[in-house]
Amino acid sequence: MFSPRSRLATGTVVALTATLGLSACGNKDGEGTAAESCVDTSGDSIKLGFLNSTSGAMAISEQTVRDSLSLAAEEINADGGILGKEIEFVTEDGASDPAIFAEKIDKLLTGDCVAAVFGGWTSASRKAMLPVVEANNGLLFYPVQYEGLEASENIYYTGATTNQQIIPAMDFLASEGVESLFLAGSDYVFPRTANKIIKQYAAELGIEIVGEEYVPLDDDDWTTQVAKIVEADPDFVFNTINGSSNVGFIKAYYEQGLTAETNPIISVSIAEEEAPAMGKDVTGQYAAWNYFQSVESPTNATFIAAFQDKYGAERPTSDPMEAAYTSLYLYKALVEKAESFEVDDINESADGVTFDAPEGTVTIDGDNHHIAKTALIGQINSDNQFDVVWSSESPIEPDPFLEGYDWWDPSAE
Amino acid sequence: MRTAVRTFGPLVAIAALAVLLLVVAPAVLSPFRLNNLGKYCCWAIAAVGIGLAWGRGGMLVMGQGVFFGIGGYAMAMHLKLEAAGPEGVPDFMMLYGDGTMPVWWEPFRSGAFTLFAIVALPAVAAAILGYAIFKRRVKGAYFAILTQALAVVFATLLIATIQETGGFNGLNQFTFFFGYNLYDPVNKKMVYSIAAALLIGCLVVVWQLYRSRFGELLVATRDAEERVRFLGHDPANVKLAAFVIAAVMASIGGAMFAPIAGIISPSDVDATASIFLIAGVALGGRALLLGPALGALAVGYGRSSLSESFPDQWTYFLGALFIVVILLFPAGLGSAFGRAAALVPLPRRKETTS
Numbered sequence: 202m203f204s205p206r207s208r209l210a211t212g213t214v215v216a217l218t219a220t221l222g223l224s225a226c227g228n229k230d231g232e233g234t235a236a237e238s239c240v241d242t243s244g245d246s247i248k249l250g251f252l253n254s255t256s257g258a259m260a261i262s263e264q265t266v267r268d269s270l271s272l273a274a275e276e277i278n279a280d281g282g283i284l285g286k287e288i289e290f291v292t293e294d295g296a297s298d299p300a301i302f303a304e305k306i307d308k309l310l311t312g313d314c315v316a317a318v319f320g321g322w323t324s325a326s327r328k329a330m331l332p333v334v335e336a337n338n339g340l341l342f343y344p345v346q347y348e349g350l351e352a353s354e355n356i357y358y359t360g361a362t363t364n365q366q367i368i369p370a371m372d373f374l375a376s377e378g379v380e381s382l383f384l385a386g387s388d389y390v391f392p393r394t395a396n397k398i399i400k401q402y403a404a405e406l407g408i409e410i411v412g413e414e415y416v417p418l419d420d421d422d423w424t425t426q427v428a429k430i431v432e433a434d435p436d437f438v439f440n441t442i443n444g445s446s447n448v449g450f451i452k453a454y455y456e457q458g459l460t461a462e463t464n465p466i467i468s469v470s471i472a473e474e475e476a477p478a479m480g481k482d483v484t485g486q487y488a489a490w491n492y493f494q495s496v497e498s499p500t501n502a503t504f505i506a507a508f509q510d511k512y513g514a515e516r517p518t519s520d521p522m523e524a525a526y527t528s529l530y531l532y533k534a535l536v537e538k539a540e541s542f543e544v545d546d547i548n549e550s551a552d553g554v555t556f557d558a559p560e561g562t563v564t565i566d567g568d569n570h571h572i573a574k575t576a577l578i579g580q581i582n583s584d585n586q587f588d589v590v591w592s593s594e595s596p597i598e599p600d601p602f603l604e605g606y607d608w609w610d611p612s613a614e
Numbered sequence: 615m616r617t618a619v620r621t622f623g624p625l626v627a628i629a630a631l632a633v634l635l636l637v638v639a640p641a642v643l644s645p646f647r648l649n650n651l652g653k654y655c656c657w658a659i660a661a662v663g664i665g666l667a668w669g670r671g672g673m674l675v676m677g678q679g680v681f682f683g684i685g686g687y688a689m690a691m692h693l694k695l696e697a698a699g700p701e702g703v704p705d706f707m708m709l710y711g712d713g714t715m716p717v718w719w720e721p722f723r724s725g726a727f728t729l730f731a732i733v734a735l736p737a738v739a740a741a742i743l744g745y746a747i748f749k750r751r752v753k754g755a756y757f758a759i760l761t762q763a764l765a766v767v768f769a770t771l772l773i774a775t776i777q778e779t780g781g782f783n784g785l786n787q788f789t790f791f792f793g794y795n796l797y798d799p800v801n802k803k804m805v806y807s808i809a810a811a812l813l814i815g816c817l818v819v820v821w822q823l824y825r826s827r828f829g830e831l832l833v834a835t836r837d838a839e840e841r842v843r844f845l846g847h848d849p850a851n852v853k854l855a856a857f858v859i860a861a862v863m864a865s866i867g868g869a870m871f872a873p874i875a876g877i878i879s880p881s882d883v884d885a886t887a888s889i890f891l892i893a894g895v896a897l898g899g900r901a902l903l904l905g906p907a908l909g910a911l912a913v914g915y916g917r918s919s920l921s922e923s924f925p926d927q928w929t930y931f932l933g934a935l936f937i938v939v940i941l942l943f944p945a946g947l948g949s950a951f952g953r954a955a956a957l958v959p960l961p962r963r964k965e966t967t968s
Binding site for chain 2: 227228229255256292293294296297298299300301303304305307308311312323324325328329331332333336350388389390393394417418611612613
């Protein structure tokens with residue numbers, strides 16, 4: 202079929218490629234040398250990376266985190282920086298895509314040589330960044346409440362883990378005398394794990410789970426699932442839906458005649474930012490967080506004033522924004538306690554580092570890198586703000602693996 | 615002389631690309647950049663297949679993410695099991711489920727089976743699918759919509775099977791690649807080289823195909839399917855072969871993507887990801903030999919560098935770039951060189967002697 206000459210030429214290219222390819226042989230015995238840190242601490246500034254999605258489906262949420270990180274950096278710089286060094290931040294777009302998050306954090310750590318990265322939103326983005334930040338012995342500050350069951354030496358989790366949000370929400374429901382509960386969530390790891398915990402704790406509390414429904418993350422049609430809620434008529438609906446899918450859920454919920462009086466909803470991802478965007482009057486519904494804009498404290502008043510001064514008086518503040526803001530201040534406190542930007546030094550002296558955050562005083566647990574936080578339940582009022590109706594007596598120690606809860610069995614379905 | 619240029623010119627170009635990717639790039643790029651280039655190479659491998667199916671075969675395959683995903687997930691499952699160790703179960707199954715592993719994961723413990731599956735699974739899937747489509751003479755927009763829908767279905771299925779495939783999070787945290795520690799920079803370089811060499815290999819394969827009778831038949835089918843039928847060939851078989859080869863190439867690209875990117879998730883294989891693959895091919899020139907590969911490399915590079923330089927506006931730039939290219943060079947940027955070359959008169963041999 203082919204002339205001998207062309208066969209020869211093809212053979213040459215193939216042989217050439219094979220030789221070149223093989224010349225880059227691997228190293229099978231090596232332990233895998235960890236990359237040397239290239240962070241430059243000699244100058245009078247220190248580089249930090251802000252990695253949030255500013256494009257794609259999550260941009261609308263993550264932009265708010267970016268805004269409060271920028272605010273915190275500005276404030277810290279105005280106040281003399283970290284260990285006297287000015288923060289110089291490098292921003293990257295995670296593009297709502299886990300693989301891009303993995304690429305960009307690699308770029309920030311090995312290319313820009315930042316001392317720490319702040320960002321991530323979805324669990325997928327965090328899971329994607331985890332191996333990269335561990336391989337480079339870097340630092341990541343993750344500001345969003347999540348499903349727990351994780352503790353990396355190289356990540357600080359400044360949002361709530363499940364025993365600071367999901368479990369207190371169940372305690373609240375029990376205190377309200379709730380007997381039946383319907384679970385509605387997006388189909389990904391956070392709602393699945395949260396509902397696994399909820400089901401086991403509900404059995405302990407004697408609350409009956411009368412239904413469990415999932416819809417994919419970007420799906421807006423909740424009609425049939427809400428019909429099942431109408432039929433089950435639960436005392437409460439536990440909502441672990443994330444993102445814009447909430448709009449479709451809330452729409453179907455009200456259109457099928459459910460109300461906050463008859464079958465109230467308790468949500469874990471609807472905050473000040475989302476409540477007015479629901480397209481329905483959601484007054485009277487509940488949410489479980491660790492921070493509300495309505496929290497009354499001098500530090501919160503200062504935070505809100507500074508934020509609205511920078512971004513506009515109409516902008517609300519919310520839990521993830523506050524957790525991101527807090528994360529940068531915690532980093533400053535960590536570095537100043539360790540008197541070093543080295544990850545190992547920071548980790549060594551991390552235990553007990555505190556910050557007087559807008560949500561109240563938070564304290565780092567040196568073992569699991571989460572922070573002690575007070576749990577709050579808020580009820581939405583007519584201004585789309587939350588009235589705090591319940592709170593834990595004191596900050597709850599983080600327990601990401603729920604080791605202190607004997608009803609928890611991770612291997613049970 | 616001119617025939618020799620026509621025959622071996624492409625081969626020289628492939629060889630030049632090989633030297634560039636396998637000698638120059640590892641010498642001058644930082645490990646991070648090299649790893650990124652590895653990712654672009656994976657997309658380029660899939661793009662070479664798209665060039666065959668779409669550029670030469672006229673089949674607008676809008677769902678190559680499916681085959682990219684088959685290869686990617688097959689490889690990722692093996693790497694996941696390798697990381698878990700013998701008898702081990704992937705970490706996410708313990709986190710999200712009851713810690714039992716589905717039976718169909720078991721064969722992927724074997725490296726040999728995984729390599730076989732990376733080629734065989736997409737080939738079988740594409741053969742069955744292609745047979746059903748082409749024998750029914752589905753083509754044009756209907757074919758494109760159908761393949762696009764497949765990508766949506768595939769991503770939705772992955773997201774819904776969180777205990778089996780990691781769901782929305784996908785699979786990551788690989789430590790070993792067939793015994794080689796992936797945290798070792800030397801080994802990362804090796805994985806890159808394999809991907810780059812596979813890209814060159816795929817280019818050589820399509821070069822031979824384009825020169826063969828099959829290549830002629832494929833173009834003929836694209837341009838005048840009915841005439842090919844009247845000449846006694848079954849266009850369905852020709853298209854099927856091109857579709858299967860394209861699927862296998864996409865799968866190989868996906869298989870290398872997993873260890874290089876360190877992750878494979880539904881967003882790497884869904885409809886959007888499939889369109890990004892198409893975009894690279896369109897940009898480079900779908901009917902040219904090197905167009906699809908160079909286009910995919912360029913789009914990959916553009917995505918990374920534009921988003922680094924303009925983290926807030928880069929998506930607009932990329933969109934504008936596509937619009938400009940499609941408007942000015944409907945046959946791809948590669949065709950611009952062809953046009954420029956056509957303006958320069960070459961010393962022509964007398965036509966009669968050929």
